Amino acid sequence: xxxxRVPILMYHAVADRPNDATRTLSVSxxxxxxxxxxxxxxxxxxxxxxxxxxxxxEGRPLPARPxxxxxxxxxxxxxxxxxxxxxxxxxxxxxxxxxxxxxGAHDTGGGLDTMLDWPQVRQLADxxxxxxxxxxxxxxxxxxxxLALRTELTRCRDIVADELGALPVSFAYPYGxxxxxxRTAVRxxxxxxxxxxxxxxxxxxxxxxxxxxVTVRRGTDAEEFExxxxxxxxxxxxxxxxxxxxxxxxxxxxxxIRHRAVDALV
Numbered sequence: 189x190x191x192x193r194v195p196i197l198m199y200h201a202v203a204d205r206p207n208d209a210t211r212t213l214s215v216s217x218x219x220x221x222x223x224x225x226x227x228x229x230x231x232x233x234x235x236x237x238x239x240x241x242x243x244x245x246e247g248r249p250l251p252a253r254p255x256x257x258x259x260x261x262x263x264x265x266x267x268x269x270x271x272x273x274x275x276x277x278x279x280x281x282x283x284x285x286x287x288x289x290x291x292g293a294h295d296t297g298g299g300l301d302t303m304l305d306w307p308q309v310r311q312l313a314d315x316x317x318x319x320x321x322x323x324x325x326x327x328x329x330x331x332x333x334x335l336a337l338r339t340e341l342t343r344c345r346d347i348v349a350d351e352l353g354a355l356p357v358s359f360a361y362p363y364g365x366x367x368x369x370x371r372t373a374v375r376x377x378x379x380x381x382x383x384x385x386x387x388x389x390x391x392x393x394x395x396x397x398x399x400x401x402v403t404v405r406r407g408t409d410a411e412e413f414e415x416x417x418x419x420x421x422x423x424x425x426x427x428x429x430x431x432x433x434x435x436x437x438x439x440x441x442x443x444x445i446r447h448r449a450v451d452a453l454v
Contacts, residue, residue, distance in 0.1 A: 193389035194240060195417050196256040198401040201301055202265035206406075209300040210263065213405050217269035223404070223413050224273045227255060232417065236318040237282040237358040241381035241399070244392045255417065256390075257281040258383065258401065260322055260360055262290050263301055267308040271315060283312055284322035284360035284383075287347040294347050298325055306351045313352055320358035321345055321379060330367040337370065341377040358382070364401075371397040387426035389419045402426075 201214035215223075227234065233251040235243075237258065243250055257274070259266050262285040274281055288296035291305035304312075313319050323329060324343040332340065341359075348356045357380045361370070364385030374382050374397060386400030394400060402416045403426070415421050 191391050191393065192250055192254070193391055193419055194250070194254050194256065195419065196237075196240075196258060196383060196390045196399060196401040197416070198383075198385065198403050199257070199259045199266075199270070200261055200405075201263040202259075202269040203263070203301070207301050211406060213403070214265075215404060215406055215408070217265070217273075219406075219408075220270055221273040221276075222410065224257075224277055224279065226410070226413060227257075227279070227417070228277045230417065234279040234281065236280045237320060237381060237383060237399075238318055239280070240390075241358070241396050245380075245396060256401075258360065259283045260362075261286050261300070261326070262304045262309070262322075264304050264308070265302075267304055267312060271312060271317070274317070275315060278316075280316045280318065282318040282320055282358060283309070284320040284358070285309060285344075285348065286322045286324065286326040286362070287344045288324040289326065292351075294324075294343075296325055310352060318358060319348060319352055319356055320360060321348060321356045322360050323362050326362045328363055328365050329361060329370045330365050334369075334373075337373050338377070341373055341379075345377055345379070360384075366398070388422055 199215060201210040202217055202220050203214050204216060206214040232253045232255045234257055235254050237256060240256060257279060266283060287294050289299035289303050290309060291303055309319060321344040323340045327340060329337055329340060345356060355378055359374050359379040359382040361382060361384055366384060381396040383399050383401055387402050388400045390399045412425060
């Protein structure tokens, strides 16, 4: 039997006029609404991140043609523009919040554009959007020492729990970067599953802490979006992204080694 391959769509900002920092990884409200219409017209079944992971963990069958709709960071357009389109079709989704970027008592001022506030996050949760963790200040987690890593995860987890009344169970790695140490820390902090990027379809064999996603951005046209849903020509679509990722992985690996050497001398 062929292993199920599930498209997990990764969105960021949904905005008419995104700023320069978020433009590339944003989509217009019209494009987002059209993409949700494609999902409905093709008879796909959206799930939350927790829903997909639980089915795979428990060996339960997936629904017909599953798909995940996920958002990173916590931009205000998710509430203003994405929520009405999701509600129109009754679609669940997952929002991964960087808690230090959400407006309110915990705001560090690091948000890249107009961010959600906590009442809006609660309204999204009440509307069927799963709220997951995305760290507190959105660092490259694999570059942090153990204390800083633990602080990022525990602050994010505890703030979401305090604001929403329930612990988050899903996590997304900022920038998609992780390591065995980071994945272990995510698990130890109570998250049951976590998403990377990878720009390929998700499979159960990837494991619950390294599920892959495909990036939807401002340049994703209707034809490309349908290819993402089908898993067609994904390698060609993201060939430049993968080349950059491999090159940067070498740089980041060198940084980790240098940091550890310095720590050993201190």
